Amino acid sequence: MNILNIPSLKVTKTELKEHGYEIWAEVANPPDFCPNCGSLEAKLSKFGTKRQLFMDLPIHGKRVGIILNRQRYLCKDCGSTFREILWDIDDDHMCTVRFKEYVQEQSLKRTFTSIADELGISEGTVRNIFNKYIDFLETSHQFVTPRWLGIDEIHILGKPRGVIANVEENVLVDLLVDRNKETIIRYLSHLPDRVGVEIVTMDMWQPYRDAVRQTLPNAVIVVDKFHVVRMANLAVETIRKNIRKELDAKQRRQLKNDRFLMLKRRKDLTPMEQIILDSWTLNFPRLKQAYELKEAFYEIWEASDAKEAQERYTAWQASIPDGMRSAFSDIIKAYGNWQHEINNYFTHRVTNAYTESINGLTRVVNRMGRGYSFKALRAKMLYSEGLHKKAKANYKKSVELMYNMFTYQRPEIEEQTVTLGTDISTLIKRIEEGSL
Structure with missing residues (x-):
């Protein structure tokens, strides 16, 4: 009985040792041609042996080592030597x-x-x-270059890593070792059909913009509103913390517990939350001003076009009291440096699904980080079975169309499948389940 179940090998002896099976074997069929000269009628003679150990999958829960006295042959036609070819062995x-x-x-x-x-x-x-x-x-694995490409970052193993995504399809296309300008340029410059990238979504990270301008000649750069409006929340937090210093211990604890109300949109507050928020803003006018400024800033993004958005922003900036300008200074600076790309949002609006997916991935990705290198994590996220989103692409074959009074031959269509990338929502689900 061939315990190995490997047709190309013949088992000659099996021994059960302390640490597993030791299986002695030989090649079942000697070679009948020379792999060097290709002669099928070559005269081959034995030219010595070499004992080799090859690992195999466990049998009965025990480790397996295959010991093979591997024959070397001399081809008398070309004078070369070669070892026995082992079709089921990885040398x-x-x-x-x-x-x-x-x-x-x-x-x-x-x-x-x-x-x-x-x-x-x-x-x-x-x-x-x-x-x-x-x-x-x-x-x-060649993922299709997106028409609408997203550049973002997530922290993996303590470092920010560049994320390349297909915004329209909500899929992950690649993970880069870092988010440095040189890394982004190197990646984008090697994209197949990069001239076909029409829109690039990003946060306000200068190296991203520089890299896109250098490598994607037809792309419009769009700053996703999420990266801008969260700056308004940070400004409110700054003001809340300054006010908190003026409170007694009990009030400080309460304001800390209620901080999420300051960050919540007014339209999303419950009646009880509105009462709690009103009690704070009534007693602390600066807190009320900060909240109203935050709400007004969010309303800029409800504009119907870039012109209206710019008008709303100009009015909003003028309404900031002098005593609060320092808290909102990062927004003002960002708008000044990225005005064109921010206003592009009103022509090319990023879907909430994509933004929420990236945020969700950021939240869960480090659950799978223990014991893995970045290269291993990247491979798991990009190449694991069951994660890929595919699409059908039709290609017309070269056929002759025949028109006459009797016949009409329709062109044949060959349906092909292309891989878009890793579906982000599926990836998040698999990480949360612990199945990745």
């Missing part, structure tokens, strides 16, 4: 092909240490197999 990693494929599959699900412990190999071997597997996945 680079000294293991069976199925062993390597198992490590590849598991490396996207588990830590390298746990895989190494299970199979009786070093963590370095797992890492080497993983790295080569990722190189393969990089070339075999």
Whole structure:
């Protein structure tokens, strides 16, 4: 009985040792051609052997090592030598092909240490197999370049990482090792069909804008309103903290507990929340002014077009009391530096689904960070099974249209599928479930 169930190998001896199975084997069928010269009628003679150990998947829960006395042959036609060809063996990693494929599959699900412990190999071997597997996945997974591209960042393993997304489809296209200008330029400059990128959404990070201007000639840059309006919340927080210093201990605790009310839109307050907020703003006029300024700033984004939005912003800026200008200075500065890109939002509005998805991913992504390198986390997020969103693309074949009084031949259509990227909502769900 061939305990290995590998057709190309013939088992000659099986021993159960302390740490697992030791299986001796030989090649089932000797070579009948020379792989160097390609001769099918070459005269081959044995030219020595070399004992090699190859790892295989566990049997009965025990580790398996295959010991093979591998024959070397001499081709008398071309004079070259070669080792027996092992179709089911991966020579680079000294293991069976199925062993390597198992490590590849598991490396996207588990830590390298746990895989190494299970199979009786070093963590370095797992890492080497993983790295080569990722190189393969990089070339075999080609995501479609988005018409509407999003550049953002999320913190992974304590560092901000560049995020490339398809805004229209709400999918993750790539994760970059950092968000530096050089990194973004290098990525964008190698995008297939980059001239087809029409819109790029980003936050107000100068390196992003510089990189897009340098690499995407046809793209309109749009600042998502989320990145602007949250600055109004930060300004309110600054004023609230300054007022809090003037309160006694009990009032300070209460104002801290009620801080979320200051950040909530008036239209979203419950009747009780409105009463609580009114009690604070009635007793502290500066708090009321700050809240009203925040609400007025949000209302700018309800403008129907860029012209109306600019008029609303100009009026809003003029309404800021001198004593509060320092708290809102970051908004004023940002608007001055990014006015054109901010106003582009009113022509090209980013969907809430995309913004909420990026925020949701930021919230959960580090739950999967323990024990993984950034490269491993990136691979899990981009290449794990069941995450990809696909679309159908139709391509017309070259066919002749025939028109006459008797016949009309319609062009044939070949339906193909393209991969858009990782569906962000599915990714978040998998992370929350702990299944990634």
